[in-house]
Amino acid sequence: MVKTVLSTSHRGLSEWFIQRVSAIVIAVYSIGLIGYFASHSEISFAEWHGLFSNLWMKVATVLFVLSILFHAWVGMWTIITDYVKPYVISLILNVLIFFALLSCFFWVFFILWSV
């Protein structure tokens, strides 16, 4: 992942594609969740907990989080490429962001696992 994004030999088509697909997943999931909040004015712990114990909700949430991480990765890479010119610093920032996003994924994954 780090290698493909940071190499200059390819044309960024896969990043462009990842950005669009992940954007659609994020939009669908968040609009769905907003709809859930809008239709349930008072949510109890049992309901909220029960929602995330459904297998389909776990799968959807993992897909959602993965999409966010890929989306954020491409987005942050774009920002860093535009504003951070020294190669070494941008490389370090990219790697740090990659590991921060990766740990966010495992964080969510283990919480979901325990629900």
Next chain:
Amino acid sequence: MIIHRPKNLNLFTIHFPLPAIVSILHRVSGFALFILIPVVIWIWSLSIGSPDTFDIVQQWLSSPWFKFILWLFLIPFCYHLVAGIRHLLMDVHVGEELKSGRLAAWITMAVAAALVILVGVWLW
């Protein structure tokens, strides 16, 4: 042969057309959302963890200060969502011309502002 063309890169004197502002705000809001990822995961983990921590989150949600902060956080979310839809439409060649592009930028701003107000009303 050296051609001297007039050049102005001073950000304070450049006139930004609305589509440029819509574009840079998309980036700014995206960065803000990136920073908020761990905060959202943390609050979500509290809400799902146990009935006690769920109650804590619900207490937070009932305080006006927390509502206001949550509303502030939802501004980049609403904006990024609407501006992102504009980008997807531009991918299928909607709103790419100068005129339609300006119109799309106006619509983006208006819809995002309406969403932000709606979210505020709903929170209260």
